[in-house]
Amino acid sequence: MELFRRRRRGRKPSSYRRGMLAAILEGIPSILLFQLLGGPFVTGYLLYLGASSFQVGIVLAIPSLANTLQIIGALLIQRYSNRKLLFTMLCGAHRILWVLAGVAPLLLPKEYGVGAYIVVCMLAFVGQAIGAVFWTSLIADMVPAQVRGRYFGIRNTILWAGGCIAIxxxxxxxxxxxxxxxxxxxYAVAAVCVVIDIFFFFQYPNHPFEKSEQSGTRAMLAVPFRNKAFLKSMLFIALWLFLQGISVPFFNYVMLNIMQLGYKWIAIATMTQNVAMMFGYYMWGNLNARYSSRKLLFWTLPVIAASCMGWGLLSALPAIGVLLLVHILVGVGTGGFNQLMFNFVVGDTPKAERPVFIAVFYALTGMAGFLGPLLGGALYRFTAGMPQWVSLFGISLAVGTMLLIVAAVIGSAVLLDRKLGFPRKRGATEWRREG
Incomplete structure (x- = not known):
């Protein structure tokens, strides 16, 4: 926690350090909530309600679909620049509705349970998606660029430690x-986490907002598409998330519904993944202080591909050992991928236009992340009558092979291209090279 101790003797901590500490304190109940309602247990809850694999895929894809609404957030932030107030209202509404999504089926006849969950969950993530633009813009201004990689590595490590305990x-x-x-x-514990999380929302500082320099909505939305480096990276990441979404979100479904493992082993596998993710956050965060987000993002790709391909080892090795290996790989890979993707968007884009970069990026990648699990759910339903190995490891093995090919052929060309750069603040046409 050295980042928070460096200050001159006798002086109060700066607004930056107070904000960075507030973000960590707020993140603890938030990660507990996300682990309880959006982690491995949501699949078990949906199966208890009688959901099909396709309906499970819809629920898993809802957060990504909702991210397409971040365009609305990018437009609202130019008009309502009180970022703290808007993100508190929108993200607070998300937390409350997400709990109600799980409570509603318990109060309704069983045949309406899954439908009620999906509808309320969709409403919840509308608030989360729009509020995320305000939160991301605010925290990007709170954390100085020179410590951003290490800070988010430390923050994510602390939060996921709490997530491991919850799991x-x-x-x-x-x-x-x-x-x-x-x-x-x-759900009772989740409701308590909601109250604590909203309390800590109010502890964030509210730094002044720098509005876009563009005149008009069309000109503002066009900025990300004129940036060659950003556009190519965004399109590739969208493709990657689409393919990844066919397999990775269904790891718990395979363990629960096909392998018939109990919640104890689901928790152990997920906790293994979270510990690996914590290690990944710290490792990738430190490396990010030396190397660009785009370069490191590329090196997470083979790890994620290997986690999908690892399911093929079930044909020759004991199941528990294979599952632990798969979850270690997916933890290190997706932990680094998500953190570096975030750092790429908030750190390698111009400050005044950052909200629209964030919104366009997450809108496009969110649509890809929505379509992937939908296709995955349809595939698992289609292969239900085939030999068990197809659903057990065949789909994941095929997806992992495709991911590895895509990483080698397209990912290396896009993310390791030194000729691409991003405009700096000093001039509209100035470019820097990435190492």
């Missing part, structure tokens, strides 16, 4: 309690 505790709890009672406890 372990509730994995044991859901195995020991009958399913309705276990989920009742889970």
């Amino acid at each position: 372990l505790v509730f994995g044991q709890l859901l195995d020991r309690l009958p399913e309705p009672q276990g989920f009742h406890v889970l």
Whole structure:
């Protein structure tokens, strides 16, 4: 925590350090909430409600689909520049509705449970998607660029440590309690996390907002598409997330519905993934202080591909060992990918236009991330009558092979291209080279 201790003797911490500390404190109940409601247990809850693999795919894809609405956030932030107020209202509404999405099916006849969950969950993530633009813009201004890589590495490591504890505790709890009672406890704890999270929203500082220099909505939205480096990287990442979404979100579905593992082993596998993710956050964060986000982003790709291909080892090796290996790889890979993707958007784009870069990026990649799980859910439903190995490891093995080819052929050309650069603040046409 050296980042927070460096200050002159006798002086109060700067607004930057206070904001960085507030973001960590707020993130702890937030990650607990996301692990309880959006982690491995959401698949189990949906199966308990009677959801099909296709319906599970829809739920897993909702956050990505909602991200297409970040364009609205980019337009709103130019008019309502009180970023703290708007992100508190929108993200607070998301947290409350997300809990209600799980409570609603318990109050309705069983045949309406899955539909009610999907509808309320969609409403919840509308607020999250739009509010994320305000939050991302605010935190990008809160964290100085020279410490951004290390800070987010430390922050994510701390948060995912809390996530590991939540996964372990509730994995044991859901195995020991009958399913309705276990989920009742889970949603009660999630409701408490919502209250704490919203309280910490108010602890964020509210730095002045620098508005776009463009005149008119059309000109502002066109800026990201005129940036060659950003456009090529964004299109590639969208392709990657589409392919990845066919397999990775269904790891828990395969373990629960095909391998028939209990929540105890789901929790152990997920906790293994989270510990690996914590290590990945710290490792990639430190490397990001020396190397560009785009270059490091490329090196996460083979790790994610290997995690999908690793399912093929089930044909020859003990299942538990293979599952732990797969989750270690996916933890290190996706942890680095998500962190570096975020740093790429907030760190390698011009400050005044950052909200629209964020919105366009997450809108396009969100649509890709939505279509991937939809196709994955349809594939698992289509292969239900085929030999078990097809659903068990065949789909993931095929997706992993495609990911590795895409990384080698397209990813290397896009993310390792030294000729691409981003405009700096000193001049509209000045470019810098990435190392």
